Amino acid sequence: MSAPLSDASTGGRLATAAGLTATLLLVAFLGWSWHTSRLPDSYSVMDMGVVDLGGGAPVDLAGHAAHGGTPAGGTSLVSLSGPRSGAPDVEVTVEARQGRFELASGEELDGYTLNGTSPGPELRARQGDLVQVTLRNVDVEDGTTLHWHGVDLPNAEDGVAGVTQDAVRPGDEHVYRFVAEDAGTYWYHSHQVSHEQVRRGLFGVLVVEPAKATGHDVDAVAAVHSYSGRRTVNGRTGISRLDAEPGDTVRLRVINTDNGRLRSWVTGGAYRVLAVDARDLNEPPPVEDEQLVLAGGARADLELVVPADGALRLDIGGGTALVVGPSGADVLEQPAPDADLDLLDYGSPAPLGLDATRFDRDFDYDIGRRPGFLDGKPGNWWTVNGKLLPDVPMYLVEEGDVVRMTIRNDSGDVHPMHLHGHHAVVLSRNGVEASGSPWWVDSLDVLDGETYEIAFVADNPGIWMDHCHNLDHAAEGLLAHLAYAGVTTPFRMGSETGNEPE
Numbered sequence: 076m077s078a079p080l081s082d083a084s085t086g087g088r089l090a091t092a093a094g095l096t097a098t099l100l101l102v103a104f105l106g107w108s109w110h111t112s113r114l115p116d117s118y119s120v121m122d123m124g125v126v127d128l129g130g131g132a133p134v135d136l137a138g139h140a141a142h143g144g145t146p147a148g149g150t151s152l153v154s155l156s157g158p159r160s161g162a163p164d165v166e167v168t169v170e171a172r173q174g175r176f177e178l179a180s181g182e183e184l185d186g187y188t189l190n191g192t193s194p195g196p197e198l199r200a201r202q203g204d205l206v207q208v209t210l211r212n213v214d215v216e217d218g219t220t221l222h223w224h225g226v227d228l229p230n231a232e233d234g235v236a237g238v239t240q241d242a243v244r245p246g247d248e249h250v251y252r253f254v255a256e257d258a259g260t261y262w263y264h265s266h267q268v269s270h271e272q273v274r275r276g277l278f279g280v281l282v283v284e285p286a287k288a289t290g291h292d293v294d295a296v297a298a299v300h301s302y303s304g305r306r307t308v309n310g311r312t313g314i315s316r317l318d319a320e321p322g323d324t325v326r327l328r329v330i331n332t333d334n335g336r337l338r339s340w341v342t343g344g345a346y347r348v349l350a351v352d353a354r355d356l357n358e359p360p361p362v363e364d365e366q367l368v369l370a371g372g373a374r375a376d377l378e379l380v381v382p383a384d385g386a387l388r389l390d391i392g393g394g395t396a397l398v399v400g401p402s403g404a405d406v407l408e409q410p411a412p413d414a415d416l417d418l419l420d421y422g423s424p425a426p427l428g429l430d431a432t433r434f435d436r437d438f439d440y441d442i443g444r445r446p447g448f449l450d451g452k453p454g455n456w457w458t459v460n461g462k463l464l465p466d467v468p469m470y471l472v473e474e475g476d477v478v479r480m481t482i483r484n485d486s487g488d489v490h491p492m493h494l495h496g497h498h499a500v501v502l503s504r505n506g507v508e509a510s511g512s513p514w515w516v517d518s519l520d521v522l523d524g525e526t527y528e529i530a531f532v533a534d535n536p537g538i539w540m541d542h543c544h545n546l547d548h549a550a551e552g553l554l555a556h557l558a559y560a561g562v563t564t565p566f567r568m569g570s571e572t573g574n575e576p577e
């Protein structure tokens with residue numbers, strides 16, 4: 076015998092069924108999200124992302140098979156190399172190793188070295204020199220590469236594993252050849268498992284001196300890096316010294332090789348910012364009582380004048396500093412000034428060399444964050460234009476395009492955005508137009524809540540990364556690509572290929 080079903084119990088069952096359906100749908104959705112987030116074991120950057128024409132003319136999609144183009148055709152970026160023949164003016168071999176090493180100041184660490192040290196050798200070239208660097212991987216297990224950060228060089232020399240070359244396996248070599256066209260301060264670092272290799276030491280400095288000497292008495296580098304929380308300048312913790320005589324003018328090239336912002340300040344005199352990211356500023360005035368803030372990956376060339384009766388001091392925090400002056404002269408540590416130098420209105424305006432009133436393409440680079448799956452892993456991941464990797468933008472351009480990019484950050488964190496192969500000029504921040512010297516960058520901090528408009532000329536064909544230089548963020552998917560119509564790559568990434576650029 077069966078009891079008649081009461082309305083209440085029918086309602087209850089219906090509710091249970093509805094709940095079950097909702098749960099099943101949710102599980103199905105999560106399963107689908109998980110599944111579609113997984114990256115293939117081997118894939119081409121050409122098949123990645125969402126093609127974005129920036130409102131400009133349609134382009135040749137050769138090689139972008141997944142985007143409705145032909146699978147083949149186009150020009151392989153391998154042909155976009157530096158000069159293959161000719162005797163180099165600067166020729167170096169750097170050997171990459173993994174393991175224990177000593178900082179210049181003596182502390183022992185576990186990480187990566189180039190020619191036995193970290194930072195690796197300081198490379199110096201003169202503008203116009205043909206530079207040849209042979210990277211020999213002695214025993215870096217994951218393989219490695221060298222990327223020339225900030226150098227607008229031919230695409231095939233860019234050193235990005237899985238995009239412009241294969242990672243160099245232990246026992247193998249790779250030769251980079253390029254003409255150092257633009258003077259300035261640069262650095263080089265691995266672009267294979269970079270979030271791990273760079274942090275633990277696989278980087279060095281490249282200075283390209285101008286063809287005509289600048290007339291400074293002293294020209295030196297202050298490369299800042301944190302090794303497991305130890306703040307260093309040129310691989311030294313504590314106070315290091317740079318010898319200079321009273322009255323000397325010093326060009327000090329400050330380089331932020333860390334993921335986070337670098338705050339530094341000068342005690343004992345004023346400083347002028349002669350250049351940022353290897354581009355001279357126009358009529359930079361002296362700065363006092365303001366901190367210099369550099370994005371991850373960014374550089375600034377400071378001019379210091381050694382006082383008649385003492386020395387100057389560059390502090391980077393954590394008690395680590397560089398004293399510039401005659402031996403014996405000392406400067407006491409002063410607290411960091413409260414104010415920051417703002418480059419948006421520093422120096423005097425000058426022609427940009429591009430028409431910033433009309434653009435062939437107008438791109439958005441919106442940075443956000445949301446829960447989801449990244450290559451099958453659940454988490455609260457970065458998004459670009461609302462999407463998670465691999466559905467990030469593939470910004471397509473044609474050679475000669477004048478491009479505007481609007482970078483918006485609503486992700487709750489700061490991101491040092493870095494475009495390979497190009498310099499971009501800052502047009503505005505939060506709607507306020509740049510009013511100082513033209514401010515050209517390759518690494519630009521975009522704080523949470525900020526919007527920057529930048530512009531550049533697409534004058535360097537290739538496939539270029541455009542990513543956050545907090546390398547942990549890049550490894551978490553905060554990246555996109557700038558690709559030129561018709562340029563293809565034969566290289567692939569994914570677990571099966573051994574190429575893992577971030």
Ligand code: C2O
Binds near residue numbers: 493542544
């Ligand atoms: Cu210095 Cu793609 O990086």
Ligand code: CU
Binds near residue numbers: 491
């Ligand atoms: Cu970031």
